[in-house]
Amino acid sequence: MLQRLSFVRRLRQELFTDSRVVQERLRQLGGSGTVRTTLEEIRREGNEDQNKTKSKDMSNSNSKSARTSTAAATESSTPPNTVLRITLDNPLRANALCGKMLAELGDAVQTAVGLELQDPASATAAKPKLACVVIQGAGRHFCAGSDLNLLANATADTAKDMLNFMHTVTTCFKTLSVPTIALLQGDAIGGGSELVTMTDYQVADEAAARIRFVHARRGLTPGWGGAARLIHMVGAHRASQALMSARMFTAKDAHNYGLFSHLAPAGEAPRVCDDLVQTLTSNDPAAIASAKLLSLRGFIESLEASQDTEKEMFESAFARLQW
Numbered sequence: 001m002l003q004r005l006s007f008v009r010r011l012r013q014e015l016f017t018d019s020r021v022v023q024e025r026l027r028q029l030g031g032s033g034t035v036r037t038t039l040e041e042i043r044r045e046g047n048e049d050q051n052k053t054k055s056k057d058m059s060n061s062n063s064k065s066a067r068t069s070t071a072a073a074t075e076s077s078t079p080p081n082t083v084l085r086i087t088l089d090n091p092l093r094a095n096a097l098c099g100k101m102l103a104e105l106g107d108a109v110q111t112a113v114g115l116e117l118q119d120p121a122s123a124t125a126a127k128p129k130l131a132c133v134v135i136q137g138a139g140r141h142f143c144a145g146s147d148l149n150l151l152a153n154a155t156a157d158t159a160k161d162m163l164n165f166m167h168t169v170t171t172c173f174k175t176l177s178v179p180t181i182a183l184l185q186g187d188a189i190g191g192g193s194e195l196v197t198m199t200d201y202q203v204a205d206e207a208a209a210r211i212r213f214v215h216a217r218r219g220l221t222p223g224w225g226g227a228a229r230l231i232h233m234v235g236a237h238r239a240s241q242a243l244m245s246a247r248m249f250t251a252k253d254a255h256n257y258g259l260f261s262h263l264a265p266a267g268e269a270p271r272v273c274d275d276l277v278q279t280l281t282s283n284d285p286a287a288i289a290s291a292k293l294l295s296l297r298g299f300i301e302s303l304e305a306s307q308d309t310e311k312e313m314f315e316s317a318f319a320r321l322q323w
């Protein structure tokens, strides 16, 4: 559906072709941590209560093989809805993203785009029906942004690679035609806060989740398209205040500000997220894609120009910095 927009088609071509060289250069930078993806199948069986039970059974297991229930797909001729779960996994560094993880996040978004179907009726067991994407962090936090060691040692060329690649990756994520959710059980800082802005929903643990656009404190501006998306989320006035102050938002503050869509009682964010997945995947996928198309249309047209400005700002801020 969204692929109808030429901007989106161009971006996807960039993700799968032009960005590949940069992606491999980032992968070569290495670092600790990884980005994991799992597919979870949600079977719809008549009434919503049954759906819920099935989904809980799968989601309560931590095992990757249990989460990816291929058996369900062969039981019926209609392939079940599939949820792609992306986990930023570098818990000893608050899920800060090293070069390898940036490249792997690109792989994950390529997976999501590859699973997106122009026509949901054409789903097969081999190409299941992507209905939702959830992004989360491993351990206590969501994501502490770029790995500071990577930034400290980055040449201007590496910084430019990161900037261009992450603009492509996050914008491709933002323009997916299925609903996307950030599951926040801890902090989202810097680049991590920018990842939050690429999602449609944000389910936050009210006791533990926080968000901070820390860039101004570090002498930087957002570099992953986060400023443009933040304006889209909360309006220019609030966005500029959040960026200028670099303040830490508690979950409640962020909810009031329009940054987090859902507040979950302490420890219950995964359950609230599962419930939201159930609700969203029970709705008509074409109607959902239309809703996203409608809301993104005006945004996308101004996004191109905002992104160019954002890139220029980041490059000049980065050039000024002494790490």
Ligand SMILES: CC[C@H](C(=O)O)C(=O)SCCNC(=O)CCNC(=O)[C@H](O)C(C)(C)COP(=O)(O)OP(=O)(O)OC[C@H]1O[C@@H](n2cnc3c(N)ncnc32)[C@H](O)[C@@H]1OP(=O)(O)O
Pocket (backbone or CB within 6 Å): 092, 093, 094, 096, 097, 141, 143, 144, 145, 146, 147, 148, 149, 151, 187, 189, 190, 191, 192, 214, 215, 218, 220, 221, 222, 223, 224
């Ligand atoms: C600014 C834009 C830029 C971009 O867009 O590319 C960036 O994203 S730059 C990175 C911006 N991020 C930050 O400034 C976050 C810095 N970290 C923190 O504020 C805290 O670590 C926090 C709030 C995320 C978590 O605090 P907590 O007390 O729970 O844990 P620790 O501080 O003890 O952190 C654990 C461990 O992780 C290391 N760490 C944290 N963030 C990073 C990072 N961005 N890069 C590399 N390493 C990071 C921290 O040093 C600790 O390591 P340890 O060896 O245990 O001391």
